[in-house]
Amino acid sequence: MLTQEEKVSKIDHCFLILREDGSEIPINLAIFEDEKEIIKNYPEIAKLIKFEALGIKPGVMPPSAKFMRTMELIDYEPASDSGHFRFYPKGTLMLKLLEDWAEEIAIKRFGAMQIETPILYDWNHAAIRDQGEAFHERHYMVHVPYHPEKEFVLRFAGDFGLFCMVSDAKFSYKQLPLRIYEYSKSYRYEQRGELIGLRRLRGFSMPDIHSFCSDINQGWEEYKQLYRNYSDLANATGVEYAISFRVVESFYHQYKDQILAMLNYSGRPGVIEVLPGMKHYWVVKHEFQGVDSVGGVCQVATVQLDVEDAERYGITYKDSQGTDQGCVICHSSIGALERWIFLVLEKAAKAKIPEFPLWLAPCQVRIIPVSEKFNELAMQFANYFRDNNVRAEVDDRSETVGNRVRLAEKDWMPYILVIGKKEQESGVFSVNKRGIKDSFKMSPEVLIKEIRDATKDMPFRHLTLPVLISKRPIFYG
Numbered sequence: 001m002l003t004q005e006e007k008v009s010k011i012d013h014c015f016l017i018l019r020e021d022g023s024e025i026p027i028n029l030a031i032f033e034d035e036k037e038i039i040k041n042y043p044e045i046a047k048l049i050k051f052e053a054l055g056i057k058p059g060v061m062p063p064s065a066k067f068m069r070t071m072e073l074i075d076y077e078p079a080s081d082s083g084h085f086r087f088y089p090k091g092t093l094m095l096k097l098l099e100d101w102a103e104e105i106a107i108k109r110f111g112a113m114q115i116e117t118p119i120l121y122d123w124n125h126a127a128i129r130d131q132g133e134a135f136h137e138r139h140y141m142v143h144v145p146y147h148p149e150k151e152f153v154l155r156f157a158g159d160f161g162l163f164c165m166v167s168d169a170k171f172s173y174k175q176l177p178l179r180i181y182e183y184s185k186s187y188r189y190e191q192r193g194e195l196i197g198l199r200r201l202r203g204f205s206m207p208d209i210h211s212f213c214s215d216i217n218q219g220w221e222e223y224k225q226l227y228r229n230y231s232d233l234a235n236a237t238g239v240e241y242a243i244s245f246r247v248v249e250s251f252y253h254q255y256k257d258q259i260l261a262m263l264n265y266s267g268r269p270g271v272i273e274v275l276p277g278m279k280h281y282w283v284v285k286h287e288f289q290g291v292d293s294v295g296g297v298c299q300v301a302t303v304q305l306d307v308e309d310a311e312r313y314g315i316t317y318k319d320s321q322g323t324d325q326g327c328v329i330c331h332s333s334i335g336a337l338e339r340w341i342f343l344v345l346e347k348a349a350k351a352k353i354p355e356f357p358l359w360l361a362p363c364q365v366r367i368i369p370v371s372e373k374f375n376e377l378a379m380q381f382a383n384y385f386r387d388n389n390v391r392a393e394v395d396d397r398s399e400t401v402g403n404r405v406r407l408a409e410k411d412w413m414p415y416i417l418v419i420g421k422k423e424q425e426s427g428v429f430s431v432n433k434r435g436i437k438d439s440f441k442m443s444p445e446v447l448i449k450e451i452r453d454a455t456k457d458m459p460f461r462h463l464t465l466p467v468l469i470s471k472r473p474i475f476y477g
Contacts, residue, residue: 013276015053017045018245019269022260027271029053044242045271048289051297052244058294064345065197067354071411072475073362074198074341083195083202088475089465090362091341095205097360098337099183100459101236102207105229105334106181112209114181117161123151127313128160138188140202154187158208159331163313166212172318177222177330178212186336198342199298205337211330212315216283216305219328220255223284223303224262226332230288230301231266233334236458238357239343240291240350241300243270247284248277255284262286281308282331290339292346300335300343348412353435355412359458364451365392366413368404370420372396375468377424381417381444382467388448389460395469405432415447 015027017038025038032038032049039046050056068074073091077084087095106112120142121128132139132153140154155161162180171178186206194200209226213219234241243266245252245259252259252274263270270286285304289297306329310316316324334340348354358364365385369378378394385392395404401418408416416432423429431442442450465472 013279014274015049016272016274017042017269018256018260018263018272020260020264020267022257024272042269044240044291045269047291047295048242048244048271048297051295052289056295058292058296060294062197062199062292062294062296062342062346063349064199064292064342067345067349068198068341069476072477073345074338075476081202082192083190083200085198085201085203085338089463093362093461093463094341094344094360095337096461097459098334098340099205099207100461101233102183102334102337103181104459105233106179106207106209109229110179110181110209110225112179112181112211114183115162115165116182116184117155117158117165119155119185119187120152121155121160123153125164127163128153130312131159131309132156138190140187140189155184156186156188158182158184158186158206158210158333159309162208162210163309163315167313167315170318171212173214173320173325176212176214176317176327177218178317179209179222180212181207181209183207196296198338198345199292199296201336201338204339207334207337209332211332212310212317212327213330214317214319214325214328216307216328219305219330220258222330223305223332224258226303226330227262227286228265230303230332230334231262234288234301235266236357237340237344237347237360239340239347241343242289242291242297243268243286244273244289245270245284245286246273246275246279248279249274251283282306288335290343290346292343293349298339298342300339301333302335303330303332305329306331355414355434358414358451359455359460361391361412361414362463363391363393363411363413365390365415365417365447366408366411367392367394367417367419368401368408369394369396370401370418374420374424378419379467381419384444385448386462386467388452390448390451391463393463393465393467393469397470409434415451417447 017025072088074085074087077086139156142152144150187203190200190202211222282304287299288301290300291297309329310327315327319325367378367382369375375396382392382394414434417429428441428443430439432439
């Protein structure tokens, strides 16, 4: 029997760009760097091909590695293994908001059942080992006291416990598609030289949705629905990304029009890798590939139509005749949430005036009292904003107003409000909005409506730091 590597080596493949009008542009990797028109007209796809297919790496650290620390979001954890991070309160807020969005997609939109499974598994479990060996040496091995002969592996995907759970479950065609959601940490022992900030790390937060389906057609319908939800997330973060499909040739020709419809939903072309035969356990998969500011690429959201793992784990359902049948599994994940933060920071690095998406901004409004005697008034307004689900804070530090405004700009503050006697009397603020040169007047009610309208349908959480900046510890610097 051929090994997985031998199977892969025997399969030729070709690349093409599928445009929104359904036309195809063949890609010749051997001369790709001379393909000036493709590089000019499809910059995200060109970066993806150079990075993934040609192995051309930027060789420089992306600026997000600096931003995540200086903005007091995330930092390296020296007391852990390389590739693991500490999250400060602001970074934790961003992570939790992304987790809320993942749950919104999985449970509210998609109707999945939520579960939780262990992160540690017996490496001698036949199905787990068979699946795990495809990752070669990219897994953490754990040995337990008193039983040195036992080997355990930290999960590198949500499949292990979920598949074991579903293989023990009893269900019929009436319960299909069976949709299950899990959010948990996963671990991959990436090579040390590959660890680059939040783009490539060893411990990451992974929300997974798996749909167990009766056949390819039902699985494909699940696939398309998941695709649209993940496209919504990518567009809501505003990050730069390319879409890549990897698909078996026969499947591509049969479903090309539907793949095209998905690309048109996202409003962009995609790169298609066409495989003459089965290369892995899936017949089709796609990835939203985020593009950073230095030409690097990282996978975030993905969906895979799996036709093999149900047999590997013994997952079956009862058909209308009461006969056991194997499932088709639609794997999907929003992607490592740490990578979404990475791409948000990288998008900011490309901008002349860096900023967060408003719904992800750690704080949305900073209030600056002109003197100490207006601190109480500033707190009243901050609490009013907070009561209306707007993240607000008060800079009561003993700096000049000008210095505090500059510090707020350095923190990429979306809205800066300076209040004093005039504001106390009129109830109208002087507002500085990020990206707009001149300040303008606005009542708190109008500002709240503007922020709520701009963040409509997105998750909200309060920041777990003191409202008064003077009361906060300094985590970095």
